[in-house]
Amino acid sequence: MIDAVVFDIGNVLIEWQPERHYDRVIGETRRREMFAAVDLHGMNDGVDRGEHFATKVAQCAETYPDFAPEIQRWHDDWLEMASPEIPHSVRLLRALRAKSIPVFALSNFGIQTFAMACDVYPFLNEFDRKYISGHMGVIKPDAQIYKMLEEDCGLLPERLLFADDRADNIAAAQARGWQTHLFDGPSPWAARLVAEGLLTEAEAN
Template sequence: MSIQAVVFDIGNVLIEWQPERVYDRLIGEERRRTLFAEVDLHQMNDRVDRGANWKAQVEAMAEAHPAWAEEIRIWHDRWLEMASPAIDHSVRLLRALRRAEVPTFALSNFGIQTFEVGEREYPFLEEFDRRYISGHLGEVKPEPRIYEIVEEDSGVAPGALLFTDDRAENVAVAAERGWQTHHFDGSEGFAERLVAEGLLTPEQAA
């Protein structure tokens, strides 16, 4: 089946998402490892991705772990440093697809408030034809329902969707539903896939 829309994950596809890197810089790798072992910051972030209030979740976690309160608040106060920089080649691919009139969707685990911050910093996040953001939907990858929402809302058949994501488990669920998929491990590889599918020319994908 020919591809009718390209579906992008955002974190580590269009924008680097590396909380550990920021914590290593700010408090040192050894202390960061201890913090992450004692406080499940990623689980906290998962709740935000499901729609919970970002600042409230960070403050609740800081109150629950007073010895780490200052470090936990980094997740709110320095969040933009964790979600940076943009992956420029991927952004060029997104825009090239749009110029070629290929519909583009975003499918991303992202909080309501964090996505608002992201939109202000990265205008290309407003350029998709459709956006499926977990915080607004109350559903997250790799749970099947969020993929089902994309299918229902867009009206595009699963086999006509090409989805790229850096996490293998997210790609696997899409593939199980019949989507065409690309496990993202760098923009060059995705560019080659878009060319191979006839969606972009090599010049457009450069």
């Protein structure tokens, strides 16, 4: 039995492909050079742990002056990188809520970036509970973030169903006894929700 469904956000509800954006605006060759020289995803992990978004990006740009304008785009173009939404996944979220099935978010997301995203994507305000790493001070796949969710919601781990696109995040949830789904597109996720008896096929379309 499932008592709550837990959604990751990036690449589950909203596409998150920074490299794709950079390829479009500065070209693949320059993007490859930059990502080889600068740990931009590591920088973003700091934001996701609660460091201030604008400050963190500015510090990184200052550290790597050869790429400073491009690094600054991580801040200035962030909403373009975090797009578009994945419509079928959003429909699944809303279909679950329409049946009064509790739906939680568990996502690596900065404090400032999540506030920005909530302004653009109204469905991010529709979760029953939101577990956002920037506010929690810890990111997936650290076991602590899963433990914090369990303690806050009071539900048994084995009665949580969690969808995430990263295998390491899924493995960490499984280690705590959660039921899981490695997200590789909304259609298989819809099928899983139907198989669990949470939605009918019509509701999962």
